[in-house]
Amino acid sequence: MNTFELFQLKGKVALITGGGRGLGKQIAEALSDAGCSIAVCSRKRENCEETADELLKKGVQAKAYECDVTNEESVNQTVAAVVEDFGGIDILVNNSGTTWGEDVENMPLEAWEKVIKVNVTGTFLMSKAAGKHMIEQKSGKIINIASAAGIKAEPPEVLNTIGYSTSKAGVIHFTKDLARKWARHKIYVNAIAPGFFPTKMTKVVLERYGDRIKEQNPLQMIGNDDAIKGVALLLSTDASNYITGQVISVDGGSTL
Structure with a gap:
C-alpha cells in the first residue's frame, strides 16, 4: 500500500466530543482533511454548530449534536443518532473535559466530583x-484526550487543579485497560496527552505564567493550532494498526 493511503479516512465517520472549539475542533479539521465525515457534540449544541457549518462549506459531511457526556441516556441517544445519520461510527474522540482551580484544602467536594464525572465518567x-x-462491526478507533498533567505534577502556582490532574491520570489508565479488553474486537484505544495549548481552559494560566511555561519547556514552545493534528490523524487511520494502549505526549518535551 502507498504510505500516503495509510493516512486516508474516506468513507469513515468520527464522533468527537467537545468538538466545537479548541483541540476538539482542531482534530475535527484534521480528520476531515483526510476525507472523514464528522459528528461533533457537546452539552451546548451551538458550540459545535460553527464547526459543523465550517466543515459543510468545505464539502465535508458534518453535523452537530447536543450531548451531556455525564448522562448515560443522553450519550446513548447521541450515539444512536450518529449511527442513524451517518451509518456508523469508526472513530471516537473523547475530548470533552472540564477543570477547577483551587487549593486542595479548600476545594469543594462538588467541584471534585464534577471534574471526575465529566473527564472520567464521560469518557467511560x-x-x-x-x-x-x-464490537458489532469488529473494528474501531478510540482516542482519549488525556493531559500532560496526568503524567507530571506541576507546582501549584502554575497548575493548581488536583481534580483535573487526577482525572487525566485516570483517563490514561482507562485507555490502557480498555485497549487490553477490546483488542480481541479489533478496537484500538490510545490517548493523546497534550501539554499547554492556548484554549479557553488554559487562558488564565497562560496569561499569568505563559512566559515561564515556555522558558521551562525543552522546545521552548506552547502548542499551536496544528500541533495535535498529526497525532490525531495517525491514531485514527490504518497507519496506527499496530498501536494500541499507548499514550502519546504532545507537549514539547515537558513530561521528560
Missing part, C-alpha cells in the same frame, strides 16, 4: 456506547 460512557457499535 461514550466509550461504552460507541464501543457496542464497534
